Amino acid sequence: MKFEYLIVMLFTVSVPFIKSFSPEINFYKPLNRFVFAMLIPFVLFVTIDIIAVIRDLWTFNPDYVIGIYFFGLPLEEVSFFIFVPFACIFTWETVKYLAKRQKGSA
Amino acid sequence: MEYTCLVIVGTLLVIILDVILKTHLFKQKIFWIYLGIIVVLMFVVNGYLTWRPIVIYNESKMLGIRLFTIPVEDFFFGFSLIGLNLIIWEFFNKKIKNINNK
Numbered sequence: 001m002k003f004e005y006l007i008v009m010l011f012t013v014s015v016p017f018i019k020s021f022s023p024e025i026n027f028y029k030p031l032n033r034f035v036f037a038m039l040i041p042f043v044l045f046v047t048i049d050i051i052a053v054i055r056d057l058w059t060f061n062p063d064y065v066i067g068i069y070f071f072g073l074p075l076e077e078v079s080f081f082i083f084v085p086f087a088c089i090f091t092w093e094t095v096k097y098l099a100k101r102q103k104g105s106a
Numbered sequence: 107m108e109y110t111c112l113v114i115v116g117t118l119l120v121i122i123l124d125v126i127l128k129t130h131l132f133k134q135k136i137f138w139i140y141l142g143i144i145v146v147l148m149f150v151v152n153g154y155l156t157w158r159p160i161v162i163y164n165e166s167k168m169l170g171i172r173l174f175t176i177p178v179e180d181f182f183f184g185f186s187l188i189g190l191n192l193i194i195w196e197f198f199n200k201k202i203k204n205i206n207n208k
Contacts (some may be wrong), residue, residue, distance in 0.1 A: 005160045012151050033198035041190045048112070057109050057167050064160045084151075085191045088144060092192055095140045 004064040005076035013083035016090035025093050037089060042081045049073055049081070109168040113179045116186035120193065129196040131189070141185075148184055152176050 020027045028034055052058060053072045065074035124131050131137050155161050156175040163177055171178045 004158065005155070008151060008154055008160070030198070030202065033195060033202070036198065037191050037195040040194055041187060044190070045187055052109070052112075055108060055167075056164050057112075058161050058163045061158065061160050061162055064158060081187075085187065087147075088188045089191055089195055091143065091147075092140055092195070095136065095143065099136055 001064065002066050005060075005074065006066060006079075009076055009079050009083050012087055016087040019094075020086075020090050025090075025097055027090065027093060034089075038082065038085055041085055045081050046073065046078060049077065107168065109163075109177075109179045113182035113186065117182045117189075120186050120189035124189070124193050127193060127197050129193045129200065131192055131196055137192075141188075144184070144188060145181070148181070149174060149176070152180055152184070156180070 019025075050071045050073060060074050060077060065076055068075040070078050121132060153174055153176055156163075156172075156177070159175070168177055168179050173181070
């Protein structure tokens with residue numbers, strides 16, 4: 001199915017995205033912390049990925065991507081480097097928040 | 107072994123960056139607990155991508171060792187990506203704390 005990679009990505013980001021607006025975590029404040037932590041790795045890793053595809057380290061199965069490409073990378077792969085870091089940073093803040101809360105109640 | 111070399115360099119660079127920027131992420135116990143959670147989630151997402159396979163690897167450019175269907179290199183690739191994200195994130199957290207304390 002052409003949408004499979006896209007579905008995997010949307011599944012990955014769905015819960016973190018919805019929960020990122022919860023006031024306890026204060027995820028987007030300050031905004032520059034968020035922008036830099038997302039942007040610098042994004043540019044770096046997309047560049048590495050483009051080179052990796054040129055160097056034939058890996059390829060993407062055309063059966064499972066919608067077919068929009070950016071320098072040889074499917075749109076879904078580019079979105080990977082936005083959605084996965086987002087989900088991972090969000091999980092980090094959540095783990096820290098829960099640890100702090102547990103410590104506070106003990 | 108091009109992919110293998112790439113992830114070794116990437117992993118070393120984030121470890122060095124963590125020291126240079128004084129974020130000391132990898133010294134914290136909570137980070138390793140967090141990483142354990144991420145690895146479980148990674149088995150779901152990356153496991154699916156490599157099982158279908160949606161991403162097809164060139165076996166001649168890597169070790170060829172896989173955990174379930176995931177190449178071992180992918181774990182270090184993921185570590186480098188998440189490491190870099192969190193180092194920058196924590197670098198700003200520390201800066202903000204310092205400003206607030208002044």
